[in-house]
Amino acid sequence: MELYQKTIHEINDLLDKKEVTVTEVTQAVVNRINAVEKSTDAYLSLQTEVALEMARGLDAELSVRAQRTPLEGIPYGLKDNMCTKGILTTCASKMLYNFNPPYNAEVYDRLSEAGGILLGKTNMDEFAMGSSTENSAYKKTRNPWDLNKVPGGSSGGSAVAVAADTAFYTLGSDTGGSIRQPAAFCGVVGMKPTYGLVSRYGLVAFASSLDQIGPFTKDVEDCALVLNAIVGHDAKDSTSLNLGKIDYTQNLKQGVKGLKIGVAKEFFGEGLQPEVRKSLEEAIAIYKTLGAEIVDVSFQHLDYALSAYYMISSAEASSNLARYDGIRYGFRAEEYSDLVDLYKKTRSQGFGDEVKRRIMLGTYALSSGYYDAYYKKAMQVRTIIKADFDQVFGGCDVLLTPTAPTTAFGIGEKTSNPLEMYLTDIYTVPVNIAGIPGVSIPCGLDNNGMPIGMQLLGPILSEETLLKAAWAFEQESGLTNLKAPLGTEV
Amino acid sequence: MEYEIVIGMEIHVELGTKTKIFCSCPTEFGQDENTHTCPVCLGMPGVLPVLNEKVVEYATRAGLALNCEIAHFSKMDRKNYFYPDLPKAYQTSQFDLPICTGGAVGIEVDGVKKDIGITRIHIEEDAGKLLHESADGTLLDVNRCGVPLIEIVTEPDLRSAEEARAFAEKVRNILEYTGVSDCKMEQGSMRFDVNLSIREKGSEVLGTRTEMKNLNSFRALIRAVQYESKRQIIELKKGREIIQETRKWDDAKGVSSSLRSKEEAHDYRYFPEPDLVPIVLEPSYIEKIKSELPELPEAKKKRYVDEYKLPEYDAGVLTTTGVTARFFEEAVALYNEPKQISNWMMVEIPPLLKENEQSMETITITPAQLVELLKLVKDKVISGTSGKEVLKEMFISGKNAGDIVKEQGLAQMSDTGELEAIIEKIVADNPKSVEDIGAGNEKAYGFLTGQVMKATKGKANAQVANEIIRAVVAKHLA
Numbered sequence: 008m009e010l011y012q013k014t015i016h017e018i019n020d021l022l023d024k025k026e027v028t029v030t031e032v033t034q035a036v037v038n039r040i041n042a043v044e045k046s047t048d049a050y051l052s053l054q055t056e057v058a059l060e061m062a063r064g065l066d067a068e069l070s071v072r073a074q075r076t077p078l079e080g081i082p083y084g085l086k087d088n089m090c091t092k093g094i095l096t097t098c099a100s101k102m103l104y105n106f107n108p109p110y111n112a113e114v115y116d117r118l119s120e121a122g123g124i125l126l127g128k129t130n131m132d133e134f135a136m137g138s139s140t141e142n143s144a145y146k147k148t149r150n151p152w153d154l155n156k157v158p159g160g161s162s163g164g165s166a167v168a169v170a171a172d173t174a175f176y177t178l179g180s181d182t183g184g185s186i187r188q189p190a191a192f193c194g195v196v197g198m199k200p201t202y203g204l205v206s207r208y209g210l211v212a213f214a215s216s217l218d219q220i221g222p223f224t225k226d227v228e229d230c231a232l233v234l235n236a237i238v239g240h241d242a243k244d245s246t247s248l249n250l251g252k253i254d255y256t257q258n259l260k261q262g263v264k265g266l267k268i269g270v271a272k273e274f275f276g277e278g279l280q281p282e283v284r285k286s287l288e289e290a291i292a293i294y295k296t297l298g299a300e301i302v303d304v305s306f307q308h309l310d311y312a313l314s315a316y317y318m319i320s321s322a323e324a325s326s327n328l329a330r331y332d333g334i335r336y337g338f339r340a341e342e343y344s345d346l347v348d349l350y351k352k353t354r355s356q357g358f359g360d361e362v363k364r365r366i367m368l369g370t371y372a373l374s375s376g377y378y379d380a381y382y383k384k385a386m387q388v389r390t391i392i393k394a395d396f397d398q399v400f401g402g403c404d405v406l407l408t409p410t411a412p413t414t415a416f417g418i419g420e421k422t423s424n425p426l427e428m429y430l431t432d433i434y435t436v437p438v439n440i441a442g443i444p445g446v447s448i449p450c451g452l453d454n455n456g457m458p459i460g461m462q463l464l465g466p467i468l469s470e471e472t473l474l475k476a477a478w479a480f481e482q483e484s485g486l487t488n489l490k491a492p493l494g495t496e497v
Numbered sequence: 498m499e500y501e502i503v504i505g506m507e508i509h510v511e512l513g514t515k516t517k518i519f520c521s522c523p524t525e526f527g528q529d530e531n532t533h534t535c536p537v538c539l540g541m542p543g544v545l546p547v548l549n550e551k552v553v554e555y556a557t558r559a560g561l562a563l564n565c566e567i568a569h570f571s572k573m574d575r576k577n578y579f580y581p582d583l584p585k586a587y588q589t590s591q592f593d594l595p596i597c598t599g600g601a602v603g604i605e606v607d608g609v610k611k612d613i614g615i616t617r618i619h620i621e622e623d624a625g626k627l628l629h630e631s632a633d634g635t636l637l638d639v640n641r642c643g644v645p646l647i648e649i650v651t652e653p654d655l656r657s658a659e660e661a662r663a664f665a666e667k668v669r670n671i672l673e674y675t676g677v678s679d680c681k682m683e684q685g686s687m688r689f690d691v692n693l694s695i696r697e698k699g700s701e702v703l704g705t706r707t708e709m710k711n712l713n714s715f716r717a718l719i720r721a722v723q724y725e726s727k728r729q730i731i732e733l734k735k736g737r738e739i740i741q742e743t744r745k746w747d748d749a750k751g752v753s754s755s756l757r758s759k760e761e762a763h764d765y766r767y768f769p770e771p772d773l774v775p776i777v778l779e780p781s782y783i784e785k786i787k788s789e790l791p792e793l794p795e796a797k798k799k800r801y802v803d804e805y806k807l808p809e810y811d812a813g814v815l816t817t818t819g820v821t822a823r824f825f826e827e828a829v830a831l832y833n834e835p836k837q838i839s840n841w842m843m844v845e846i847p848p849l850l851k852e853n854e855q856s857m858e859t860i861t862i863t864p865a866q867l868v869e870l871l872k873l874v875k876d877k878v879i880s881g882t883s884g885k886e887v888l889k890e891m892f893i894s895g896k897n898a899g900d901i902v903k904e905q906g907l908a909q910m911s912d913t914g915e916l917e918a919i920i921e922k923i924v925a926d927n928p929k930s931v932e933d934i935g936a937g938n939e940k941a942y943g944f945l946t947g948q949v950m951k952a953t954k955g956k957a958n959a960q961v962a963n964e965i966i967r968a969v970v971a972k973h974l975a
Contacts, residue, residue, distance in 0.1 A: 090543045103542065110536050112543060211542040215771035244545050245773050323771055326577050329586030330540050334637070350579055373577070373766035382768060 010035035011172045014488055015081050015229040018175065022069075022080060029069065029080035033062035033124055036082050040126070040173045043493060046154060048146045049167040049174075051087045052095055053127035058082055061124050077232050079122030084168045084177040087128040088135055089220070090209035091115050094125075098211050099143035100133045102331045102338045102357035112209025113241045114178055114220055121236045126174055129164030133359045134328060135185055135213040137161050138431045141422055142361045149418070150193060151491035152457050156415040159189030159431075162223070166193040169223045170491050176224045176233050180210055182217045183316050184411075184435025187447035189223075191410035191460020194449045194489040196224045196477070200234065201468050202442035203248040206241030212327040214320035215246075217439040225488040227448060227478040231255035234470065248468075255474055263479045264298035266472075269403030273309045274434055280413040286451035286459045287409055293483050294407070299476075304399045304406065309437060311388045316436040317429060318372050318385035324362075325369030331357060364425065389440050396441045400466040405476050408434050410447040410460035434462060444470050448477045449486045458489065499698040500733070502726045503706075504655035507690040508668055510647050510678045511623065512555045517643035518622045519546030519589070524645075526684045530628075530638040538643035540584030545772050548573070552645040553596070553776055555677040556620050557786050559647055560597030562675045562793060563615055563668070567783045571596045573620070573770040578763045581637055582625040590648075592767040595619035596776060602671070603795070604663040613664050614652030621646050647677075653692070653703065658722040662715055665689060670794050674819040679858075688713050691722060694739070695729045704729075705739040709746045709753055721746040725753055797822055805835035814843050820857045827864035837871055845888055853892045862891055870898035882955050883907045909958040916949075916957060916965055923948045924969045931973050942966060 010018075010032055021027045037055045044050060065080045085091065088098045090108035097103045111119075118125070132142035140148045140163025148163045150156040151171040158167045162179025166189035169177055179186040181199035190197025198221045205220045212218060222233035235256065240249040270291060275284060291301055333339035333353030340352030358366070372381035399406060411431055421428045438445040443466060450461040461480075463473045481487045517524055520537035536544045560567050574592035600615035623646050625639040649668065655661050669680045669687060680687045689712040694704035709725060712718045724746075729739055743762070744753040792800070794816045801812035815825045821842070828838045846867075850856055870891065874884040879902055890901045902908055923945060924931060933941040942963070949962045 088543075096542070098542070106542065108536075108541065108543070110541075110544070207543075208545050209543045212772075243547060245547050246771075322768060326575050326587050326766070326768070329577060329579065330542070330584060332579060332581075332586060334581050335539070335584060336541070346581065370766065373768055375764050375766075378766075378768075 009039075009172075011039040012488070012490065013175075014225045015078070015175050015232055018081060019077055022075060028062075029065045029124070030059065030062040032080065033058055033082050036126065036173065036175065039171075043151075043171050044173060046149065046493065047151055047167050047171045047173070048148045049129055049164040049171060050084065050127040051097060051099060051130050051143075051145055051164065054094065055126060058124050058126050065122065065124070076121055078118065078236050080124060081122075081175050082124040082126045083118065084126050084129045084165060084174040085112075085115060086131050086162050086165045086177070086179045088131060088180060088211040088213075089115055089178065090211065091125070091128065094128065096128065096211065097145070098134045099131045099145055100358065100362070101144045103211075104144075104338055106337050108209070110209060113206035113243060114237050115209065117237055117239075118178075123236075129162070129168055129177055131164055132161035132185075133362050134211070134324070135161040135180055135182055135218075136324070136361050136365055138184070138188060138428050139416075139418075139421065140164060140189070141418065142359055144359055147418060150415050150457075151493040152194060153415070153455070154493075155418055156457065157192065157418050157420075159192035159411070159415060161185040161189075162197075163189050165223050166190055166195060166197065169193070169195045169225060170489075171493055172490075176222055176229055178220055178233075178237070179223055180213070180218055180220050181435075181439065182213050182219075182320060183439050184432045186221045186223065187435050187438075187445055187460070187462055188411050188431065190447040191449075191458065191462075192415035194458030194460075194491065196227055196230045196446065196448050198222055198230050198234065198446040198470070198473075199438065199444060200238065200470055201248070201444045202439075203246050204238050204444075204468070204470070206239075206244045206247050208241055208243040212323075214323040215327060216323060217316075217320055219439070227446075227474055227481050227487075228256065228259060230446065230477075231259055231474050234474075250468075253471065255471055258471055259474055259478050261475055262297065263294060263476050266299045266405065266476060267302055267403040268294050268299045268476070269302050269304035269399060269406045271304045271306055271309075271399065271406065271408070273306045274406075274408035278412045278430065278433075279409060280453065282451075282453040283409050283411075283413065283459050286453075287407070287461055290450045290461050290480060290484070291407065293480060294476075297479055297483055302403050304402050306395045306399060308388065308391045308395050312392050312437040312440055313429065313433050315385040315388035315392070316432070316440055317368065318381050319389065319440075321365040321369030322372045322382050322385075323369065325366045325373065328358075328362065328366055333357070361425070392437055393441045396437070396443060396466070404465065404472055405469070406464040408462045408464065410434060410462040414453045414455070414457035414459055438464055443467055444473055446473050446477050448481060449489055450480070450484065451486065456492070500695050500730050501698040501700070502656055502722075503653045503694045503696060503703060504657075504661055504722060505653040505692040506649075506651045506655065506661060506664065507692070508649040508665065509688045509690075510559070510649065510672055510680065511686040512552060512645040512647060513676065513678050514549055514551040514555060514645055516549060516551075518549050518552050518620070518645035519643055522643065526681075528640060530636070531640060533640040534642070538584070539639060540586075540642075546589065546770075548773055548776070549645065552620055553778070554786060555645070556596050556618065556647050557778065557783060558675050558790065559649075559672055559677045560600065560618050561783075561787050561790055562671050563597070563600040563602055563618065563649070565597035565600030565615060565618060567778060568594060568596050568598065568776075569778055569780070570594065570775055572775040573773045574767045575770050576621075577766045580624070581635070582627050582639075582642075584625070584639060584642060588621060588624065589770055589773070590621035591619035602664060602667050604660060604667055606657070606659045606663050611654075611660075613654045613660075616650045616652055618647050618649050621648060653694075658719045658726070661691065661722050662719050665715060665718055667794075670817065674791055674793055674822075676791070676819075682714050685713060689718050691718065691725070693722060693725050693729070695726065695733055705741050707739065707741065708743045710743060710756075712746055714748075717746060717748045720748070720751060721753060724751065728753070791819075794822075801835075805829065805839075807835055807839055811836075811839045811843060815839060818857060824857060824860070824864050828868050831865055832868040832871060834871065834875065837875065838867070841867065841871060841888075845885060849889060849892045855892075861895060866891060866897060873898055873902060877909055877958050877960070878902065879907050879909055880955055880957075880959060882950075883909070907956060909956050913961065913965060916953075916962055917969070919952050919957075920949060920962065920965050920969050923952065924966070924973060931970055934970055935974050942970075945970070
């Protein structure tokens with residue numbers, strides 16, 4: 008196995024034993040980027056020279072130091088909606104084409120502190136709105152398992168960088184499934200932690216009450232390692248939870264004997280691809296052999312989750328994105344007659360169709376006369392969905408569901424039908440509505456060789472349990488650090 | 498038909514916290530443009546607000562001082578609208594669950610007392626300032642962005658410009674006392690919006706109202722109310738309907754004009770601020786702030802009458818502002834002559850403040866310095882007349898009264914021997930006056946006293962001099 012194909016914990020072993028240097032590791036992944044990035048287009052911007060320089064600096068330091076920390080010297084990528092001082096942060100939007108933030112996202116500071124080596128910023132759907140990364144104003148990222156297919160979204164670039172071995176791990180953001188769905192489409196591990204577990208400071212907001220940052224990794228153990236580095240209270244984020252730190256690798260390998268795994272028919276409804284259903288059934292069988300108890304659970308109101316999600320997220324987005332007016336930073340229309348015209352032209356030209364669609368939807372939902380029927384109703388649904396999950400977790404420890412109804416679809420296949428695109432989030436959005444954690448891990452391939460993802464959900468702050476359940480499955484199924492066929496071509 | 502004016506007010510008050518409401522930028526007024534900013538108050542992508550605890554404390558204090566209920570649970574909301582002085586394109590404010598509700602403030606106009614209901618007080622952030630006069634077009638100063646405000650909303654209980662003024666002054670007085678704001682109108686720390694309508698006297702139904710925003714002085718408040726009520730009455734007399742609209746008050750021209758109609762009014766699309774958590778206040782927290790409230794003007798005034806035996810008028814004047822009251826109390830603590838202190842503070846100090854371009858906020862004389870002077874007068878070391886001159890000099894030079902008296906030789910002549918000689922001469926030189934006194938004209942004593950003062954350059958102890966004059970005159974008449 009090539010160096011760039013390895014997991015973080017495998018690289019850690021080699022670095023700790025001084026069998027490789029950080030520079031060799033970084034050079035390997037840079038070479039890989041040079042070889043395949045033109046096919047996958049995962050990154051919006053790269054800083055490979057800076058990365059190599061950092062690697063050499065770290066090697067010099069490590070040569071005189073006995074200990075290194077788990078992410079020290081490991082090259083990674085960040086979704087381009089996380090602020091990086093001195094590095095463009097565009098949200099894949101024309102609106103922020105030149106935006107160079109004078110501050111860092113808290114997660115970037117934490118990873119820098121942990122000795123991470125930033126390779127570049129990854130592509131995404133504009134302002135994280137979309138399910139295929141086709142809404143990027145700059146490029147189309149391709150699925151390494153089939154270059155004619157989408158990587159999912161909105162964190163498509165981050166998923167592909169890990170799947171194509173052009174980063175050892177990446178961070179994405181998940182508002183309605185934007186980490187888990189692309190992780191499923193690309194055959195990698197992706198986790199959305201409990202709302203408030205990871206600081207949102209410096210994450211360009213889409214829907215503040217739903218957004219959460221999380222990792223993409225090649226296997227579950229790596230997911231625990233990255234999570235260790237990014238969680239924790241941040242006084243700059245009022246919604247950040249103030250809890251004691253735990254080491255997510257501690258109980259990772261304890262197994263699932265006696266764990267109650269719930270299965271709800273509401274997650275196996277219409278539109279579910281037969282191979283996905285079959286793959287999930289096989290996963291259930293594996294859990295049984297591992298000693299887990301499978302229990303039937305059911306939801307009362309899950310049908311309303313998707314509509315409520317699009318109301319709430321669009322309402323918040325309409326407010327969060329109002330600041331892009333061309334006055335202080337970012338894109339400004341070249342010609343305008345007065346202030347209102349400046350606003351109109353800047354926003355008409357600076358935003359893409361999907362962003363405009365959501366701004367209009369959200370503005371409408373909050374307008375006087377419609378607020379009660381839309382936004383308020385959606386908030387009531389939110390309360391009900393939370394109660395639904397509470398009731399379900401009264402009867403099981405974790406819930407096993409498909410991550411998405413289908414495997415990755417073709418590029419351009421759903422772009423003309425936004426509603427069909429929205430439906431790809433049907434199994435992921437309830438999780439954000441409830442604020443609970445969820446992890447997507449590979450559970451098989453469909454007839455076309457495209458990865459299938461399964462989702463493990465748990466109550467608030469159950470990350471440790473979720474990772475334990477995911478790790479046990481991964482070990483038993485052998486579906487770990489999957490290699491896309493892209494790897495064999497290059 | 499007799500008309501009645503119905504007024505409700507909204508008062509915006511900048512809180513005197515050291516830092517802004519959601520970031521740690523200073524709130525100081527009058528700094529260079531755009532020097533008190535950071536990514537948070539600039540509303541840059543990805544930044545998040547953190548609520549300043551002091552803002553909650555000050556708002557609670559203001560609410561308690563204005564007799565409000567303090568909410569155990571309140572929340573922040575977003576008020577959405579586009580304007581270049583609002584970097585986030587929404588103002589973080591409070592909508593349906595404000596921190597204070599249901600207060601009241603007592604006012605008195607022409608001897609009639611009444612309570613003005615306070616509907617609510619909520620917390621919000623100020624916007625920036627647009628500078629239109631530049632040659633480069635309109636410029637933006639965001640120093641004021643994120644300066645904390647409270648908005649006080651009244652019931653439509655006010656019935657005249659005088660009541661509006663009395664209420665505004667009372668609120669200013671109370672807030673300045675509690676230390677939540679300096680209430681400096683000239684710096685925009687306190688601004689008034691007026692909702693005004695007219696109805697037939699005795700009617701229970703409210704007429705159509707207009708709103709005038711950002712009146713930034715008591716004068717503007719009174720004039721705007723007078724103008725607008727007159728305008729509406731004339732419209733009604735002409736049989737026209739009042740249009741519900743926001744009007745702009747032009748203080749220079751003394752007229753108001755239509756700014757925007759109800760149809761053009763913003764739809765603010767309020768919704769709960771997802772970047773902040775609700776404000777949950779424990780009863781113990783509210784109790785603690787209540788117990789720490791300073792004595793408010795009304796109570797203080799009553800105490801001045803009871804404890805210091807001051808006339809009600811004096812007590813009223815001395816408690817108009819917290820700084821005046823504090824000055825008075827410090828002086829009384831050093832020197833237990835409340836009436837003397839009060840007289841000097843009410844009569845002598847105000848013109849000198851004006852002359853020296855000072856105010857009670859910036860006064861250069863300390864209560865201790867005033868007390869030193871008053872003791873010299875009381876002990877007759879100097880005359881009251883000299884005392885006034887000394888005070889004037891104290892304002893100019895900043896020196897202590899004792900030093901000035903010494904330098905200028907102002908100490909009174911109480912030496913009877915010396916005075917007797919002078920008085921003997923004056924009485925001898927003015928036989929007409931002695932004659933007048935003999936004829937029963939007591940006023941002539943005044944003339945003689947004046948001559949003595951003239952001869953001694955005011956240094957004669959008036960009481961001693963009078964006694965001697967009477968004795969000498971008596972001798973001459975005998």
